[in-house]
Amino acid sequence: MTQHKLIEMTRSLVAHGEADTMEYADEVVRIPVSSYTDPQLFEREKKQIFKRLPLMVAPSCELPEPGDYKAMDICGVPLLLTRQKDGTVAAFLNMCTHRGNPIAEGIGNASRFLCGYHGWTFKNNGELLGVASPQDFGKIDKAAHCLTRFPCYESAGLIWATLDPKSKLDIADYLCGYDELLSAFGFENWHLFSQRTLPGPNWKTAYDGYLDFYHLPVLHKDTFGADFYNRANYFAFGPHQRLSTPTKFAVKVQSDDDQQIDLTQIADEDLSYEVLVQGVWTIFPHISIASFYGGGLRGAMISQLFPGSEVGESFTTQYYVMEQEPDDEAKIKAAHEQFDFLEIVVRDEDYKTGKRQHEALQSGMMEHVLFGRNEKGGQVFHQWVDKLVNASDDDLQGIFRREMAEAAE
Ligand code: FES
Ligand SMILES: [Fe+2]
Known part of the structure; x- marks a missing residue:
């Protein structure tokens, strides 16, 4: 086709x-x-x-390896892209679920992120790994405090993300088959x-x-x-x-x-x-x-x-x-x-x-x-x-x- x-x-x-x-x-x-x-x-x-x-946020070759990440700001929304162990890309709101500090800056390679404010840690798949001084902080449900995930799609060597975590718009639908042509x-x-x-x-x-x-x-x-x-x-x-x-x-x-x-x-x-x-x-x-x-x-x-x-x-x-x-x-x-x-x-x-x-x-x-x-x-x-x-x-x-x-x- x-x-x-x-x-x-x-x-x-x-x-x-x-x-x-x-x-x-x-x-x-x-x-x-x-x-x-x-x-x-x-x-x-x-x-x-x-x-x-959906926005085309990065060419795939900007994050070629597992662990590669890129933080960027789009119209005031802090976005974090990470390439996972399985090779897929995920997009997150770049805000620590403690008090909102961005957990990553620029580009790099990391399997986890340490928030520079109080030291909470997150895996590059968005999971909250650790609360700093948990015995003092008080009990919270860690699974409910993962990074907010945005819809993300990679095709034709380009990566798209939608900065609305509740978006129901399928990114492939949005592209109307155009990505297949771009794949040339x-x-x-x-x-x-x-x-x-x-x-x-x-x-x-x-x-x-x-x-x-x-x-x-x-x-x-x-x-x-x-x-x-x-x-x-x-x-x-x-x-x-x-x-x-x-x-x-x-x-x-x-x-x-x-x-x-x-x-x-x-x-x-x-x-x-x-x-x-x-x-x-x-x-x-x-x-x-x-x-x-x-x-x-x-x-x-x-x-x-x-x-x-x-x-x-x-x-x-x-x-x-x-x-x-x-x-x-x-x-x-x-x-x-x-x-x-x-x-x-x-x-x-x-x-x-x-x-x-x-x-x-x-x-x-x-x-x-x-x-x-x-x-x-x-x-x-x-x-x-x-x-x-x-x-x-x-x-x-x-x-x-x-x-x-x-x-x-
Ligand atoms: S804002 Fe991230 S650990 Fe406090
Ligand atoms: Fe021109």
């Missing part, structure tokens, strides 16, 4: 490229400026989207080369840019965009969207001289997986994945966006993952250069523009922004944000079961 679907998408891109056409949205859509600037809406988005829907990358066998976190503008202003090829040859003309097409076709799987250029060519980048391949001349079974997954893969509400070659090795940048504390702030963690670990100095240097280049593009072009745009929108002098018929991805993204911000907890399951059923048809 995965291979078939990927081929079908590629053939559609090639046919559009040959005919010099693209897929259009039905109409130009207006989005109220308040959708980017209203602090109350921003708080609702954090509550209804980030604290209620084989991320479960990749390596985390480097990562960093950048400040950015409002999370939706920032995310709009990841769903947009229209800006590539203009905003990025001095870095990589000068020769890029500004067209993208969108493939939606529930709220998750892949975007890719409608073209019949694929650039062969494994050799030094970039050579174009005419895909109309290649049989389906000979299409390489690099061709089948080209473009940008976004995972609602906050992930973008783009892959490329750097210094002869295949890499991908996974960008993970979170709202900041104010409506005009976000931060983005960029994970640079590689199919093979670079094993000599030249390759390591090339990979660093590629990653540094991507930081510059995002920081000095996308986010710098997003910050200026946001400040201008804050003036209150404009009521709507526009998404053209060629900007279907942005239209679809904003429709989903709207729908999910306003959905009740009980609606969520139904919404994604319907999407799942449609995707299966």
Whole structure:
């Protein structure tokens, strides 16, 4: 099914490229400026989207070994991810059940955690192992004071968690089969080369840019965009969207001289997986994945966006993952250069523009922004944000079961 679907998408891109056409949205859509600037809406988005829907919290290769853990903070919620003895990943509220102190910080490897405040200990499967000075503390039911567990799901070399311990939304349903397609990358066998976190503008202003090829040859003309097409076709799987250029060519980048391949001349079974997954893969509400070659090795940048504390702030963690670990100095240097280049593009072009745009929108002098018929991805993204911000907890399951059923048809 995965291979078939990927081929079908590629053939559609090639046919559009040959005919010099693209897929259009039905109409130009207006989005109220308040959708980017209203602090109350921003708080609702954090509550209804980030604290209620599954989020891609880490690539699997960030926690490859049993005992590996990562602590992070998402919209004020302290999260602890641990890889268990059996190889599965678990997600917990990173708060000691004594008085709430976070029991872990950063990343590391541990089979148990000692709370730094009074010394309670927890296993990395969340069990409360020991109360400090139990004879003095008084009797409590240890089994009832384990770490709070969040729903967690690992697939396609990526880890999702839902920051609502009572969530009834099945994470696989939420993904609408998209993770099966993502599995074509084989991320479960990749390596985390480097990562960093950048400040950015409002999370939706920032995310709009990841769903947009229209800006590539203009905003990025001095870095990589000068020769890029500004067209993208969108493939939606529930709220998750892949975007890719409608073209019949694929650039062969494994050799030094970039050579174009005419895909109309290649049989389906000979299409390489690099061709089948080209473009940008976004995972609602906050992930973008783009892959490329750097210094002869295949890499991908996974960008993970979170709202900041104010409506005009976000931060983005960029994970640079590689199919093979670079094993000599030249390759390591090339990979660093590629990653540094991507930081510059995002920081000095996308986010710098997003910050200026946001400040201008804050003036209150404009009521709507526009998404053209060629900007279907942005239209679809904003429709989903709207729908999910306003959905009740009980609606969520139904919404994604319907999407799942449609995707299966
Ligand atoms: S808060 Fe953790 S031991 Fe007291
Ligand atoms: Fe950009």
